[in-house]
Amino acid sequence: DADVTQTPRNRITKTGKRIMLECSQTKGHDRMYWYRQDPGLGLRLIYYSFDVKDINKGEISDGYSVSRQAQAKFSLSLESAIPNQTALYFCATSDSTLTSGGLRNEQFFGPGTRLTVL
């Protein structure tokens, strides 16, 4: 079974609709992230959470909100979807480890949700 799962995998919706994307993880990590990927722009951070009570905005949080329901669950909501939110959305988790080489904070990604807003 996958360590980081995302639902739905694909979603087509209309402008103005409310959409929720869900992420679950079995890795036991405290840290969770939401990214979007657009062609030519790489991955950009939307929101991140270092534990259940800690939610932080990323570089492109406008138009989005999140909820950390439990250590294992982190949901992303689009309150009123618009066409320029059409993108590939990824959830990720991490658990930083301090090594002799410094802080390791590799992130583990889910398979992504392809969202199309018409």
Next chain:
Amino acid sequence: DQQVKQNSPSLSVQEGRISILNCDYTNSMFDYFLWYKKYPAEGPTFLISISSIKDKNEDGRFTVFLNKSAKHLSLHIVPSQPGDSAVYFCAASVFGNEKLTFGTGTRLTIIP
């Protein structure tokens, strides 16, 4: 402002030869760098990383080189195999801040 740049959107390499993917950064506070590999319809997967206290890190066929003075890192894949065909993302972070800043990606195609 793109703090992590991958200036080559695509790269084609013959099977068995060396693939070199490049990444430049502008933020001198970055001190930890990662490479991720992404296949279609999948999430990115961690490949290799390097801390700023090193200038080279090797893992099997993959080697990452870091030139701090030039703010440049590169990923070498030797020998290249067809399964290496994917999009490669460079990412960077600042010690104590676990957010990653990603580059725009390079699509690597290995020609059999």
